Every structure is written in structure tokens, then in C-alpha cells.
Amino acid sequence: MNTAELPADQPAQRPIEEIETEICSLAGQIAAATARFLTLLAEFDARRGWAGWQLHSAAHWLSWKAGVSLHTAREQVRVANAVTVLPRIAQAFAEGRVSYSKVRALTRVATPHTEESLLRIALQAPAAQLDRLVRGLVRQTRTPDDPDTDRAGGRWFYDDDGYLVLMARFRPEDGARFLAALTRAECERTRTDATGPDTPDPDLTAPAPSNPVPAMVAMAETLCTAESPVVSPSADVLVHVGPDGTPLDAPHAHLDDGPGLDSQTLEAVLCTASVRLIRHGRLGPTIAWDKSRRRPSRTLLRQLLIRDRCCTVPGCGRTRFLHAHHVVYYSRGGPTDLDNLTLLCGEHHRALHDGLFTITADGNQKFTFADLDGRRIDYAPLLFGDADDLARRYRYVDPDAVTADWSGEPLDASFATDVLLRNWDLEKRRRNTDTLASAA
Template sequence: MIDMAELGSEAGRIETGEIESEICALAGQIAAASAQYLILVGEFDVRRGWAGWEVRSCAHWLSWRAGVDLHTAREQVRVAKAMRELPLITSAYLSGTVSYSKVRAMTRVATAANEASLLQKALDAPAAHVERLCRGLKKAMRPSRRNGVDVDPCVGRWRWDEQDGSLVISARLRPEDGKRLLAALTRAEYERTRTDGDAVADRAAPAPADPVPAMIAMAEMVCDAVKSPVVSPAAEVLVHVGDSEEAGHDHAHFDDGPGLDDETLAQVLCSAVMRTVGHGRLGKTVRWSTTSSSPCRTQMRQLIIRDRCCTVPGCGRTRFLHAHHVTYRSRGGETSLDNLVLLCGEHHRALHDGYFVIEALGDQRFSFFHPSGAKILHAPATAGDAEDLRRRHSEVERDAIVPDWGGEGLDLSYATDVLITNWQQAA
């Protein structure tokens, strides 16, 4: 092992070959450590440990907690998921014989049936060849379009779930309508997850795997942009609030919909996007509210200038923000800047669901806490120990990551044809 202090002060005395050997040894140890890191990421993603209080995805959690660029984090999560189904590649990765670059390329096309042959190619070729080979294989393995297939008619249904009051939607769309919907969901997701930095990586994100948050954002946009017909209860978000037990409406409920528990009602009232219908004696409507305008426009401007985005650490969303009363209005909370924070829709719902709490410190300062009482930090510190890395992976051979390559070029067409033919014969 080369002493870094010696390298800096007496660099001329260290042989170039010794530096080369140390680089290769460290590369192998880094590969083994990154394999262990991705295995843990995959397990964390499966357990949805990142979803405890509505972080958008495991990639966003990595970006916040581990300091990983968002685009890189997305790719790491993809590789981690694929590794769970590829034991041979994972084993080689853990032993430090293949690098992350090779594993990243192989996981785009590898299956349980072909990973052995792909791994052998990766051991015998440099990373650049593996990357080109896997790109060529992915293109060659892409299924061709089928003609003459009957398309099921476009149909959709919705219903209220009697067990928990949630809305259940099922739909089948024609290809052209489905693509249009995915395009709209992608735009809504971009608007919904836009952050203060407006990162380019978010623009390159695919259509959302979970379309529900984007659908909610689309609903908010339509409700804001298109005025409701004069008489159309179905086009409004109406909440019936009973004034007395004699009225028969002693609990709150949506118009022609399920009832609301106290916490859900507090969240709905806090978001200020609906009308309330009061019921007095005999059930007669005695009060019809206008759409709530609290807090006022001046206060909203002040909140936006102060907070800029969702104030939950690690979020940063700048669209579809709600003004949340830290002390609920139903509990006497004031509509003042000392009691208001901006939250995105997801974190607003998560807070009312009990995933985290906010404490007002006075003078427009707030702290965020897990239910356990641990404080949620805006920028968690990261730390590492190079010597610990060496100790943990000291069994990795110093030249483990060096491929058995003789310098020959890659005939991409021939290589992809041979591999695909062999896989088809084996199948």
C-alpha cells in the first residue's frame, strides 16, 4: 500500500508500476464496496424505507441523504433492482472482478438465462466494449411490432371502496389515447416535482411509474383553470359539515361520497380547495361557503417569498404548494406567518397521516421531526473512512478487476448475432 504522504513528498522514489498496481487494487475494492452498497439500496427500495414520509422515490432519497446526483441515483436504483435477479453478476461484482460500469451495462439486457454468457464477455473485455455490446443487444432484442391485432375498446370505471372510502379507478385506453395520457402525466409530474433549481435531470425522467400523484396534480390544474358549471355538484369538491345531531349529519362527508375522520377533515380544511355545506335542524342547508381564500393573497406572497418551495427537508418542490397551519385552525391556530408553512400536496397528506410533525419555534422558524422525535435535517452530513474500505475488502485480489483482454477490437454485429443465436438455441 502506498503512503499518500510519501507520494506527495517523495513521488520520484515510487515506481510507476507500483502506482498502477495500487490504482487497480483500489478499483477492485471500490467495485466490491459499491456492490454491497447497491445490494443495500435494492433491499431498502423493496422495503420502501424511503417512503416513510413521502419522499418521491428511492432515487430522491439517495440524492438527499447520500449526496448522489439525481440522474446517477435513478440509474443506481435501476441497477440495484436488476441485481436482485442476477446472482452470477452480483457475485462477480462483490468479488471485485467487474466494475460498476460493466454491471450497469449488463443489467440492461441480462436475464437469468443469459447472464452467465454476458458475464464471461465482461470478464474478457474492457468496459467500453461491454457498453457497446449491450447497447447492440438491446436494440437487436427489441420485439417487432405486431400487425392485425385487435385492440380492446376504450373503457373505464370508478367506484368508492366501501372498506376504507378510497376511490378506485380502472381503465383501458387505445394506444394513441394511452400515449397522450402518459404525455400529460409526464408533464404533470414535471410540474408537480419541479424544484427551486429546476434540474435538467427531472426533464429527462420517463413517464411516472406511479401515475396517481401526477393524476392528482392534473386534477388540481383542471380545477384551477376551468370554472365549474353554475349548477353541478359533481364538478365541485363539496364537504358537508353537520351542525347538530338532529340534522342527521353529525359527521363530515363528501357530497355523495364517503365520510371523513377528524384528521382527514383537518387536512381538507387546511388545503382550502373546497366548499363547505352546513346543515342545521331538519337537514336543511343553512350555510354555503365560498371557496376558502385563507390565507389571503398577501400572506401567500409572503409565504412564497420566505419559503420558496415545500419546506420539508429533501423535497424542494415549487408547484402545487399548500399553506399549512402548524397549529390547526380547528384547534385555534392563527392564520399568520408564525403559524404557516408551505408544503407540497404529498407532504401535506403525509403530515396529517402522522409520518412527521412540525414544531413552530416562533419568529417564523420551524423544525421537522420524525414520530420518534429525531430531528429531520435539511442536509445530512456524509462521512467515510478509506482505511475501513481497505479492511473490509482486503480479500479482493489486487488485479481482480483487470480484464483478460488482448487488445482485439469488437465486431459488434458478429458478437450480437452469436450471443442471440446461442441464447435462442439454449432456450
């Protein structure tokens, strides 16, 4: 049906070619805007702007503030940081000539020495073919690690700052088991209650964490909540305090055979239900050995879990290794009831006691979170945007800038991979030869 055949009350349709042109033009503008977005994100991450009140990463901040799924946010942070050392790709991205999908693929293999050849391919090949090529390059350049033949062993000690330092060396098979346990613990530690096809669990395919400490703490928290099978003092978290167990009455509180605890740290320790307290009289003898009675009853804890479901700090959402926190500290007379209890993950629980944010109980099981400046922290900040402003800002992007110069030929991934690796190897040898010649 052409325009002349349309009913009088039906508006004339735009030519399909005009719609196609606008779609491609907007795709280029979106690519250019995304490049700017990732540039700002990389700077924000480098300056740790997300760490103001102990969010776990820039990805968690992005998921909270920008409404992005955690999986997508992590990938955007990775790409943003990778592009900072790839100037040619970054320039083409900022000009809207390569899409975010292509840049995401390129950053998995590109280096400052190989980005030019990869960029030429990206400008000509569709995104699907580029993904295949990158997967082939990843497989071809992967090398197995050399086995570690050193003897296994380790040690631990408290440093001058009171931190526990662990040093360990595992045999390969034991190390594999340890990394598997870390990976599982990290998955449980970072699991959130987000569900649905658009919010997949980001940790199900994640490798072992590069920083093992949070996962190790999660593993320790799991084991320490069970009844100890041995009577050794080292099997429990023991805290030596004064007669009343409060910071004011116990200025010299300390871990068993460990460093002293300041008032702030002692408050955090006393908020943990798995700690055993050893109370001492004025002259030092032990006068009481007990386990904390601050733990909510099973019924109360079940009600708390049904109400909160996850860590209640805005932007977190973790559902594993949660603590029932007294908003008004138990040691300061806070009651153990639903109006004074909220669920926090271990990391945010420690951050709260470190003074990085505050929680106020408003009554009727409502709580307010605030940053260090007293500003309220919202659970879902509002977003705003203007498509017309985007078009004006990136008007310099050509309508066909993002369209690849592809003639329809198929991709021989094995051949393309082999040619790229050979060319890169020759270029590397040439650089080494030039370096030696200049040094001579």
C-alpha cells in the first residue's frame, strides 16, 4: 500500500529507507555516547568514586545508580578500563565507527601493538564474525601454567597494624581444590536476589576471585556459626573484655593471643553473634565465659529473613552470609526486635561499624540509610535522559558510520586467526630487532 492508498484518517507512513537511515544514524550516535559514558566510568573507577561508603565495586555502583544489571555493569567496567590503553580503538569508538559490541570483543585480545590490525577487521566485519575471530584468538594464545614444584607450606602472623597475614603455597592438586572452594564461596557471597532473563546470576561462570580475602572471610563465617568439634581456644573467636563487656568498661579488650581492639572495632565484634566473650575482673582473673545472647530467636530470624530477603543497604542485594544487625547497638541498650534489626552482608556490616555510613531506625520496621554528609541514600535513584539532546550532541556522527564495510563473504576463523598471530609475531620480532639496533 502506498501513501495515496491510505485512509484519510490514517497518517502517512515514513518511507522505510528513511527509518533505516535514522536507525543506523542513532546506532552511531549511541556508540559515540557510549564511548563517552565508558570514558567517564573508567575515570570514576580509577578515582574510586564508588567507594565512598563501601560499595563492593564500580559495577555495584553502576548497577544501583544507573539501573544496569550487575553482569552488564561488570562488563562495562572491564571494557571502560581496557579502552584506556587502546587509543586507536577508543578514537574509532568515540567517532561512532565501531559499536560497543565490537569494542567489547576487541578488548578481550587487543594490545597497544595489535589494536590497529584488529580495528581494521572490526571496521569491515560484522559483530558476529568478530566475536568468532576473537574466540579463536583467545584459544590460540592461551598457554598452560608451568607446574609449581616447590614444597607446600605456609604461615600466619599478626602484623604491626594488628592485621592477620597469611602466606601459603599449595601443591597443584590442593591448590585446585582451594580455588574451587574460593570460587563457590565467592559465588555465594556475591549472590543477589535478582532473577529473570535480563538479570542472570553474574557469578555462575566466574573464575576464582583475584582477591581471595572476602571469599575466605565468607568461608570462615560459615564454619564459625557451627558448633566447634574441638575444645581448643583457637577454634573459637575469643574476645577478652572487662566485667560488663562494653567499650567503656573494657578499654583494653583484645582478641585471644592477638592484638587489642579499639572501641569502634569492639562494637563491631560485639555485634557478631558467633563470638565468645571472656570477662575478666579488675586484677585479671577470668570471672565468666559465655556465648553472646544477642542472637535473635529462630522465629525472629525467620521473620527478619522473610521481611528483608537480602542485605538492606541500597545497591547491594546480597542474599548470602547475612548478619542480623542491631541498629541501636545491643551493647547500648538496643532491643532485639524487628523494629531494631536489619539484615546486612558481612562487608557492609564492617563498613557500618567503620563509620562509612549510618542507619536510623524510623519505627514500624522502617530504616533510613545516609552517607557521611547526612544525605539520604535512595534504593533506586531516578534516571533522566533526552533523545533529542543525544542527537544534537553527536550530530557529527555520519548515518552510516557504524555500518561495517562487509561484502557478505564468510569468515574462515582458523585462517584469519593464523594470519593475525603470524603478523603479530613478525611485528614483535621487528620491534625487538629495532630495539637492539638502536641500543647498539
